Amino acid sequence: MRENEKKNASPFMVPAEIDQYIRRGMEQAKELRQNRSRNRWIRISSSLVACLFIFVFIFTVRLSPAVAAYVSSIPGMEKIVEFLRDDKGLQLAAEHNLVQNIGASASVEDVTFTIDQVLADEKRMVLFYTLKHPFIDKKVTLHEIEFLDQTGKEWEYGVSWSSMGSEDPVIRNRIDIIINEATVIPDTMTAKVTLEIDHIKQETPLSIDFAVDKSKYKTLEKKVYPVMKEVTVDGQRFTIEQIAVFPTQTEVSIRFDPANKKHIFDFDKLRLEDEKGQTFAFWGNGVPVRDNGENGRIYHLESIYFVEPEKLYLKTDGIRALDKDQLQIVIDAKTKTLTKVPNDRLKLTALRQVDDVVGMDLSLKVPPQDNHSHISLGYNMTDDLGNEYDYVQGSSSSATKDESIQNYSILFKRKTNKGTPTSYSFPLSSYPERLQGTFSIEVK
Numbered sequence: 001m002r003e004n005e006k007k008n009a010s011p012f013m014v015p016a017e018i019d020q021y022i023r024r025g026m027e028q029a030k031e032l033r034q035n036r037s038r039n040r041w042i043r044i045s046s047s048l049v050a051c052l053f054i055f056v057f058i059f060t061v062r063l064s065p066a067v068a069a070y071v072s073s074i075p076g077m078e079k080i081v082e083f084l085r086d087d088k089g090l091q092l093a094a095e096h097n098l099v100q101n102i103g104a105s106a107s108v109e110d111v112t113f114t115i116d117q118v119l120a121d122e123k124r125m126v127l128f129y130t131l132k133h134p135f136i137d138k139k140v141t142l143h144e145i146e147f148l149d150q151t152g153k154e155w156e157y158g159v160s161w162s163s164m165g166s167e168d169p170v171i172r173n174r175i176d177i178i179i180n181e182a183t184v185i186p187d188t189m190t191a192k193v194t195l196e197i198d199h200i201k202q203e204t205p206l207s208i209d210f211a212v213d214k215s216k217y218k219t220l221e222k223k224v225y226p227v228m229k230e231v232t233v234d235g236q237r238f239t240i241e242q243i244a245v246f247p248t249q250t251e252v253s254i255r256f257d258p259a260n261k262k263h264i265f266d267f268d269k270l271r272l273e274d275e276k277g278q279t280f281a282f283w284g285n286g287v288p289v290r291d292n293g294e295n296g297r298i299y300h301l302e303s304i305y306f307v308e309p310e311k312l313y314l315k316t317d318g319i320r321a322l323d324k325d326q327l328q329i330v331i332d333a334k335t336k337t338l339t340k341v342p343n344d345r346l347k348l349t350a351l352r353q354v355d356d357v358v359g360m361d362l363s364l365k366v367p368p369q370d371n372h373s374h375i376s377l378g379y380n381m382t383d384d385l386g387n388e389y390d391y392v393q394g395s396s397s398s399a400t401k402d403e404s405i406q407n408y409s410i411l412f413k414r415k416t417n418k419g420t421p422t423s424y425s426f427p428l429s430s431y432p433e434r435l436q437g438t439f440s441i442e443v444k
Contacts, residue, residue: 089303176286268318274309312444383421
């Protein structure tokens with residue numbers, strides 16, 4: 001993960017406006033469930049990207065002068081140059097004429113939402129938009145967006161965007177849309193856009209009709225590099241199956257040996273590197289990984305479609321993993337202590353239970369390489385009585401004096417009533433423990 005701007009957060013307290021927060025969180029949690037049913041491999045609903053852990057990424061990649069000059073010379077394109085800075089693959093896709101002007105808009109409550117441009121292929125669509133509003137002291141943001149086909153039905157996709165509000169009268173940003181394997185982009189579609197004004201969801205969504213010119217990419221067929229190389233690191237085995245390359249992204253398919261004693265969470269800076277030392281990693285926005293059947297995952301990296309490297313290596317700086325019998329966190333609801341935890345890195349600093357709302361504060365001591373890489377500890381909670389919970393919201397911050405200490409606050413809302421629990425539990429979705437060793441293999 002690229003370095004992020006830390007957001008200060010006070011210790012978790014149940015605020016006076018808890019009902020309002022819960023209503024908003026329940027709406028977001030509902031969107032999360034809908035997104036999962038629509039596309040099981042999307043782990044985080046788009047509207048929860050900022051809610052889970054609010055990071056503002058500071059990208060170190062810079063747009064090449066040649067690409068910037070090319071894109072800026074096309075009428076209407078100069079506005080999207082800065083939105084390509086984080087993704088070398090999209091830069092090259094723009095240079096190869098994959099961006100198309102849309103210019104469709106609609107308005108509500110004096111706020112205008114305009115779809116300016118689209119950059120698309122069969123696997124990914126990046127939508128560039130502008131929000132204009134006349135308010136002086138109100139924050140406006142995108143709350144939700146849905147895409148319907150020409151019949152009015154929602155098609156299969158995953159979507160993510162930044163939901164950071166802004167008081168700027170003109171807001172420009174982008175939306176990342178990941179397309180399911182068996183789905184195609186409709187020829188024409190309707191974007192149903194729901195806005196927030198000063199954290200209040202607007203009841204009337206905007207409807208914007210637009211078309212995607214598939215001739216821009218239909219002749220650009222995917223390129224596949226068969227790999228099928230087994231890798232063993234610290235006794236844990238996995239197979240690099242193949243690398244599939246599209247104009248907008250590269251997909252690395254990895255399958256993990258079910259006999260592994262450890263669960264592999266993630267790879268540190270998984271990347272492709274060519275013979276010149278140029279690297280292609282995850283672009284830092286959107287969906288980094290999706291499930292691929294049992295024990296398989298597909299990792300999204302910057303596209304190498306227009307690069308054609310002579311040599312290609314897959315590398316990582318580290319592998320985050322934990323023993324499979326240590327994945328579950330258990331909290332005693334009465335003593336407010338952790339009764340099952342991987343090690344003393346993780347501590348419970350507060351547990352608050354108000355009716356059907358459960359809030360917890362945790363502190364996590366991380367190694368130096370994780371000082372600026374906050375993680376999602378988990379968001380699927382249950383209890384000893386089998387109650388179900390909705391993840392409402394979460395935040396994280398670093399301690400002001402010790403950057404190795406990260407503080408997490410998580411809020412859940414119980415949606416069933418099977419009695420008062422004596423313990424809560426949730427599976428870890430990541431943790432700062434790593435295998436001993438890394439890997440670098442030649443894939444081309």
